[in-house]
Amino acid sequence: MKVMSCYKVLAEGDQTNGGVGQGGGNWWTDTYGLALQRAIAQELGAEFIPHARLHGSDSFSGGDYDVPEGADIAYCQPFECPKRRPADFVWTAISDYIGLYEHHLERFLEVVKPNLVLSLQYPLNPPKTLPLLPQLGTLPNLVDQCARHGCRVVYLPWVNAVNIEAYNPEKQYAGMCTGKMSATYPFRDAAWKYLQKLDRPDVVLSGNPTGSTFSLSDEDYRRCLASTKYYFSGGIYGLQIPPKYYEVCNYGACLVSPPMPMMEASGFIPNKTYLPIESVEEIPEILERDDWRDIAPWAQKMVHKRHGIEARARDFVKVYREMTA
Secondary structure, eight states, X not given: OEEEEEEEEEOGGGOOOSOGGGTOTTXXXXXXXXXXXXXXXXXXXXXXEEEXXXXXXXXXXXXXXXXXXXXXXXXXXXXXXXXXXXXXXXXXXXXXXXXXXXXXXXXXXXXHOOSEEEESSSOSSOOSOOTTOGGGOSOOOHHHXXXXXXXXXXXXXXXXXXXXXXXXXXXXXXXXXXXXXXXXXXXXXXXXXXXXXXXXXXXXXXXXXXXXXXXXOHHHHHHHHHTEEEEEOOOBTTTBOOTHHHHHXXXXXXXXXOOOTTTGGGTOOBTTTBEEOSOGGGHHHHHTOOXXXXXXXXXXXXXXXXXXXXXXXXXXXXXXXXXXX
16 A cells, blocks of 8 residues: 655745744644654555655645656645546645635645545534624535535644653743734734733733744744743634644643634643633733643643644544545
């Protein structure tokens, strides 16, 4: 058996630093294109065939591409299309979906005819609309769109690339809030602004409305995560769990977030592996509590057990075998 990964490599000038929670540009290549594919091949006892190509500065730059023959399973990174179907079983994984992305996916479904799409963050049964963002209109349904093309959708969320085994019980900072700040992240943006007004020296803030620059280096970002009691954030559109959540828990901070549709399906259980919050007005009181002592270690263990590379490879192989039995 042969497992092929058709993954993209950013142009050198567009390679960005940063963990997945800071928008690291090489995450898809290193984690999904290579590490996960190798783990899947190992789980299947198969030969791994990497097939990389330069694709420019974003997900849509570049054109259709040629692929080698002979693979049994092929992962194709969206949204560019191979010129021919590369294997008997073809799959992909998507993160962003609302808006422009669903239209790019439509062409991918028509041309490539994948057997399986993994949703990393989009709910399989989304609400009709978002109260905080009514301008988005009626939300699309990923499952329905793929079903029209004979493609199955399974929710298997973001992968935690490297488990941070150590847990730091000594916390230097009371709170932290970082990342892209805009209407795309309505609660995170509100929390960031609220924390700025508190002006506390024991709260770490590193945000940017465009998400393009951050005041923390990668090293400081990770050091602060490991040394922080509470990490305040919110989901994409208040709907989707961002990759940052897994990174936060991996480094040992206690995630504070509003509840979202796929939280429990992803292992985020209220007051056990994350602390729920409804309003930024709750932040000062949370900063004085000790809930993090119990929640943060459990959350770190949960992320390691459920969302590591090997765990996700086993998840994928289980789905693959069910579909091909």
